[in-house]
Amino acid sequence: MKIQIRSGFYFLLPIASLIFFLLLIPPGCKNYNEVDLYPPCDTVNVTYSGDIQPIIFANCLPCHSVANKFGGVILAVLDSARIPARNGLLLKAVTHDPGVIPMPKGGGKLSDCDIAKIRRWIALDEPAK
Ligand code: HEC
Numbered sequence: 001m002k003i004q005i006r007s008g009f010y011f012l013l014p015i016a017s018l019i020f021f022l023l024l025i026p027p028g029c030k031n032y033n034e035v036d037l038y039p040p041c042d043t044v045n046v047t048y049s050g051d052i053q054p055i056i057f058a059n060c061l062p063c064h065s066v067a068n069k070f071g072g073v074i075l076a077v078l079d080s081a082r083i084p085a086r087n088g089l090l091l092k093a094v095t096h097d098p099g100v101i102p103m104p105k106g107g108g109k110l111s112d113c114d115i116a117k118i119r120r121w122i123a124l125d126e127p128a129k
Helices: 012-024 027-031 048-059 078-087 089-094 112-124
Strands: none
Touching: 048 078, 048 112, 078 089, 078 112, 089 112
16 A cells, blocks of 8 residues: 655644744743842842841831831831841741741742841841941
């Protein structure tokens, strides 16, 4: 029995579809690498103004500013932020320790990197200015 190939162009289909799918890949993808997508977490020189305050401003400010000190906790300035930092409440709140109310209240848990920076800053015990 003889198998007849009806059209001589069928063999082009896999090649054509391969080219089609290659065209779907955005050109930028080839430049992405692990370092771009996951910048390393730098916890070497953590300071309040450089690292902690931006985290506070982005996640805690509406409830822990000087004007809105929920729970009596002010995190927006170094001198006051040192209080929960030193008594342990700050780290417990952001690591969702069962003994305290998890923070940020009503929001998702902070990133591992943000928590690592807070942990490091507490360990450094930056003096009040
Ligand atoms: C939407 C408001 C809100 C946000 C945002 C928020 N908090 Fe709070 N926080 C509260 C309230 C309210 C309390 C007082 C306890 C309570 O009634 O829940 C509190 C209490 C605390 C306490 C004391 C915990 C205790 O058990 O006494 C710490 C520490 C704290 N917050 C840290 C943070 C940090 C750090 C962030 C940001 C990462 C944050 N909070 C974001 C509302 C908030």
